[in-house]
Amino acid sequence: MLTLNNVSLAYTNGRASVKALADINFQIERGKSYAIIGPSGCGKTSLIFLMMGLLPPTTGEILLDGEPLLKPHKDTALILQEYGLLPWKTVWENAALGLKLRKVAEEEINRILERVFEELELTECIDRYPSQLSGGQKQRVALARALSLKPKLLLMDEPLSALDALTRENLQEVILKLIKRYQMTSVLVTHSIEEAVYLGQKIVILSARPGRICAQIDNPEQGTDGYRKKTSYHEKCSEVRSLLEVYSQ
Ligand SMILES: Nc1ncnc2c1ncn2[C@@H]1O[C@H](COP(=O)(O)OP(=O)(O)O)[C@@H](O)[C@H]1O
Ligand SMILES: [Mg+2]
Numbered sequence: 001m002l003t004l005n006n007v008s009l010a011y012t013n014g015r016a017s018v019k020a021l022a023d024i025n026f027q028i029e030r031g032k033s034y035a036i037i038g039p040s041g042c043g044k045t046s047l048i049f050l051m052m053g054l055l056p057p058t059t060g061e062i063l064l065d066g067e068p069l070l071k072p073h074k075d076t077a078l079i080l081q082e083y084g085l086l087p088w089k090t091v092w093e094n095a096a097l098g099l100k101l102r103k104v105a106e107e108e109i110n111r112i113l114e115r116v117f118e119e120l121e122l123t124e125c126i127d128r129y130p131s132q133l134s135g136g137q138k139q140r141v142a143l144a145r146a147l148s149l150k151p152k153l154l155l156m157d158e159p160l161s162a163l164d165a166l167t168r169e170n171l172q173e174v175i176l177k178l179i180k181r182y183q184m185t186s187v188l189v190t191h192s193i194e195e196a197v198y199l200g201q202k203i204v205i206l207s208a209r210p211g212r213i214c215a216q217i218d219n220p221e222q223g224t225d226g227y228r229k230k231t232s233y234h235e236k237c238s239e240v241r242s243l244l245e246v247y248s249q
Pocket of ligand 2: 158
């Protein structure tokens with residue numbers, strides 16, 4: 001679906017240049033879920049922005065279904081840690097933003113959002129403003145906005161980092177369920193080992209800056225019932241932790 005060939009990224013500000021990513025060769029296969037994990041500042045957000053088509057790579061190329069990715073594509077949605085909600089708009093208006101930009105008819109917007117809100121258990125919040133929501137609810141509104149566009153590829157940059165542990169686990173379940181139901185391909189950036197193992201069929205480990213892919217681990221049991229409580233889950237977490245210790249220096 002998405003291919004990154006020899007991608008590197010450097011930021012230049014005046015005379016200073018920061019190398020954020022180097023030698024990224026990576027393929028995202030349709031229908032799979034990926035978790036990307038690496039130390040702070042290693043270029044994870046930059047990588048997600050590249051995959052979204054928001055930044056051009058400094059060298060190399062990014063292909064979406066074989067075509068060069070030059071700007072954000074309508075089938076790709078992005079969810080950020082800071083939710084990206086407009087404080088002066090209600091939950092409903094916030095969720096409708098993407099559909100409005102696409103000039104979808106009002107009736108159709110209502111039909112789509114009603115279903116998505118029900119799915120995300122947000123119906124009672126629709127007339128509230130973002131300041132009247134909990135962190136978990138805010139992130140569910142951001143999810144609603146993304147899902148209403150029926151994306152084929154869902155990119156998430158540390159979407160759950162700001163949440164407390166229980167809300168976080170709860171939203172991990174929500175994300176898991178939605179990815180299955182909507183048959184989305186997904187890429188989740190996280191700095192939580194447990195989250196990467198819970199949500200990623202493939203776990204990609206990045207080195208310290210400039211971020212390079214040091215390992216890709218298969219996680220075939222991801223998404224199976226009760227995985228979080230299984231011994232194999234804890235063993236996979238240990239495996240990822242050991243690799244991170246080696247590579248994140
Ligand atoms: N717009 C920018 N200009 C200059 N440097 C940047 C910019 N954005 C990010 N960086 C630098 O690039 C590196 C990678 O950043 P980022 O992708 O945000 O990492 P991560 O998400 O893994 O914490 C960091 O050293 C950061 O300071
Ligand atoms: Mg980041």
